[in-house]
Amino acid sequence: VTSAPLPADRPAGPALPAGPGRPGGLTTEQFVRVREWVYQRTGIQFGDNKRYFVDKRVLACVEHHGGDFEAWFASLRLSRHAARGEQLINELTVNETYFLREDRQFEALVDVLLPQVLAARRAAGSADPVRILSLPCATGEEPYSIGLTLLERWPQIDHVDVEIVAGDIDTRVLQTARRGEYGARSMHRVSAAVRARWFDRIGPERFQVRAELRDAVDFCLVNVCEPESMRPFRSFDVIFCRNLLIYFDQLSGRRAAENLFGALRPGGHLFIGDSESMSRITSIFLPVRLPNGMVYRRPPAGGAP
Amino acid sequence: MGLVRQHTSTRETVRQRRRGRDTDGLVAALQDPDPDVRRRSALDLDGVAEAIPALLAACAEEADPAAREALVVVLAGHDDPVVAAAFAADLRAADPVRRNTAATALSAMPSAVADLVEGLLGDPDATVRVMAMSVLGGLERPEVPGWLAGVVAGDGDQNVVTAAVDAALAAGLDTRPLLATALGRFPANPYLAFLAGTGQSPP
Numbered sequence: 180v181t182s183a184p185l186p187a188d189r190p191a192g193p194a195l196p197a198g199p200g201r202p203g204g205l206t207t208e209q210f211v212r213v214r215e216w217v218y219q220r221t222g223i224q225f226g227d228n229k230r231y232f233v234d235k236r237v238l239a240c241v242e243h244h245g246g247d248f249e250a251w252f253a254s255l256r257l258s259r260h261a262a263r264g265e266q267l268i269n270e271l272t273v274n275e276t277y278f279l280r281e282d283r284q285f286e287a288l289v290d291v292l293l294p295q296v297l298a299a300r301r302a303a304g305s306a307d308p309v310r311i312l313s314l315p316c317a318t319g320e321e322p323y324s325i326g327l328t329l330l331e332r333w334p335q336i337d338h339v340d341v342e343i344v345a346g347d348i349d350t351r352v353l354q355t356a357r358r359g360e361y362g363a364r365s366m367h368r369v370s371a372a373v374r375a376r377w378f379d380r381i382g383p384e385r386f387q388v389r390a391e392l393r394d395a396v397d398f399c400l401v402n403v404c405e406p407e408s409m410r411p412f413r414s415f416d417v418i419f420c421r422n423l424l425i426y427f428d429q430l431s432g433r434r435a436a437e438n439l440f441g442a443l444r445p446g447g448h449l450f451i452g453d454s455e456s457m458s459r460i461t462s463i464f465l466p467v468r469l470p471n472g473m474v475y476r477r478p479p480a481g482g483a484p
Numbered sequence: 485m486g487l488v489r490q491h492t493s494t495r496e497t498v499r500q501r502r503r504g505r506d507t508d509g510l511v512a513a514l515q516d517p518d519p520d521v522r523r524r525s526a527l528d529l530d531g532v533a534e535a536i537p538a539l540l541a542a543c544a545e546e547a548d549p550a551a552r553e554a555l556v557v558v559l560a561g562h563d564d565p566v567v568a569a570a571f572a573a574d575l576r577a578a579d580p581v582r583r584n585t586a587a588t589a590l591s592a593m594p595s596a597v598a599d600l601v602e603g604l605l606g607d608p609d610a611t612v613r614v615m616a617m618s619v620l621g622g623l624e625r626p627e628v629p630g631w632l633a634g635v636v637a638g639d640g641d642q643n644v645v646t647a648a649v650d651a652a653l654a655a656g657l658d659t660r661p662l663l664a665t666a667l668g669r670f671p672a673n674p675y676l677a678f679l680a681g682t683g684q685s686p687p
Contacts, residue, residue: 227656308488326487340488395487406527429622430592434557440550441524462581463550478550480520 204234209248213237213267216255221268221348222404222431236270269351276320278327278361279368281421283471284450285328288417291469292448296416297335299446308340312415312442314403315423316345319356320365322396323388325419327369327377330392346401346412353398359388404431409438415447422452424460432460440464446479511538519548526554536562540570553585560589568596572604575615587615591622598625605631610641617644621651629657636662642670649679 205213210230218224225233241251244263255264279285288311296309313322322345329336347353363384366374378386387393402408403423420439424432439449440463449464451457457464457475464475510532513525526542529535539559546552559567571593574586590597597619604616617635620628632655635648645666652659663680670676 308490329487336486340486342488342490392487395489397489406530429588430557430560433553433588437527437550437553437557440553441527445520461553463553 204230205237205248209237209252210234212252216252217268217271218428218431220264221272221402222428222434223271223426224428224431225271233271237267240267240270265350269349272315272347272349272352276317277365277368278320279324280320281453282324282328282368284419284421284474285324286332287469287471287474288325288450289328289333292417292474293333293335297339300339307414308342310342310344310415310417310444312412312418313343313345314401314412314418314420314439315347315349316353316356316398317347317349318352318361318365319345319359319388319396319398320361321345321419321421322356322398323359323392326392326395327373330377331373342397343395344397344399344412344415346399346403348400348402350400353400356396356398357393359393361386361388403435403438406434406438406441409442412442414444415442416444417447418443418449420449420451422455424451424455424457429460436461436463440477443477445477447477449475449477451475507532507535511535514538514542519551522546522548523551523554526551526558530558530561533562533564536564536567540567543570549581556585556589560592563593563595565596565599568593568600572597572600575604575619576607576609576612583611583615584618587618588622590619594623594625597623598627601627601631605635605639610644613639613641613644614647617647617651620648621654623655628655632657633662633665636666637669642673645670646673646675649676 204210210233213233214225240263241248243266244251244254251263255267293309300307300309311325313325316322322343326343329341345356347356360381366378366386369378374386377389377392379389381387399411400408401412403420404427418439420435424435427435436457443449448467449457453472458466463477465478467474467476507529510525510528513521514529516522516525522542526539529539536559539555543552543555543559546555559571568590571586571589574582575590577583577586590600601616601620604619605613607613607616613635617632620631629652632648632652636645639645639648649659649662649666652662659679663676667673667676667680
């Protein structure tokens, strides 16, 4: 059962002019049908201004499966052709990132949040590992950056266990993430010293994350809008979910926020992108000001901040 | 000590969670003393139409913000007249969070809300009419441009009219004719003048 926030009989999206659409692109009717299908499965809504972006990627999928739009679209609904839907979602989700992006948040993790987590563990007499979730992890730069930051900047890593779990809706990027191979563009913020310690050079301007770090990150397929998909993700101390919520409409954003809330421990913290605001989506998190920005907290059990 | 990888715990969680998730048990759990149990039970009732009455009753009384949020997102998935009527009543709530939550939920119910629009637009309380504009701004119905144009041309309250123009912007409609009408009726309104000065139109 999909957790699609829209019923199946929802009318087609915002009004578009009737007609054949862009020359060489989808017709308006085709665009609306694809847009609706994607929305119902991912919560991601493409506005009319994304028409060119969507057309180009959909047509690539149609071509790949024989060139007949109707046959391709019909096959999206058949479970035996699940890979076609997966391919479309892979094409339409944007996976542009690099190591140590918005690294102020990684610094806040180490300098502010993890000391609080350890203090709470000590107070409770708990030896549970610290759990961190990176979602969407795209091609892996974010979860590996978290690992690198802990290994390079946090001496406590020698005394506690830390689990890093990474999730994405795109199967293709998960494969790339597990391989951990990157080019110069992804690596441009990684210092030579860190590169030497944690990467192997595998070609001209190509580097692979060393197995020690690569094997420490658990990569999983997940759809943040689906409660069933998110249900296994529990008891995280910190979640990074940056630059994703901006793609959702209001209700899908609330569903995603609700699922992230459920994935946190009471008292756990959620980082979102610098350009995003949780207060526009939901009021269930407590905003917390950090030296370099904001983080959102699931209220601790019992309600006391 | 250090970075460790452990994924058995998540699989355990799935197995545990799948036990005992019958509808009656989940409905009963909506009254559990633990708000997190109530929250998770609400989410487990996602898509279960026969649970709507119980979900609505719980939503009316739920004081825990997170449990209530779960009830709202699950209820908003039902484009249903009974659910829509309950959220429409919330548009006049004193609590702004409750009002805005209701507006978001109603925006996701294009079929059920259509029957309520006439009543909302004619409500004697201007605050309710302003909230109705928030609903229309996110509602995917072909009648939305006509509804907004009617409000801009006929509603006597400036705040409702400006909210209608805002809703048209949110819906990606061409606001220029609406702005012209609104400014013709309320030429001294500074917000409308500001919008006109920016040459607002859809992206």
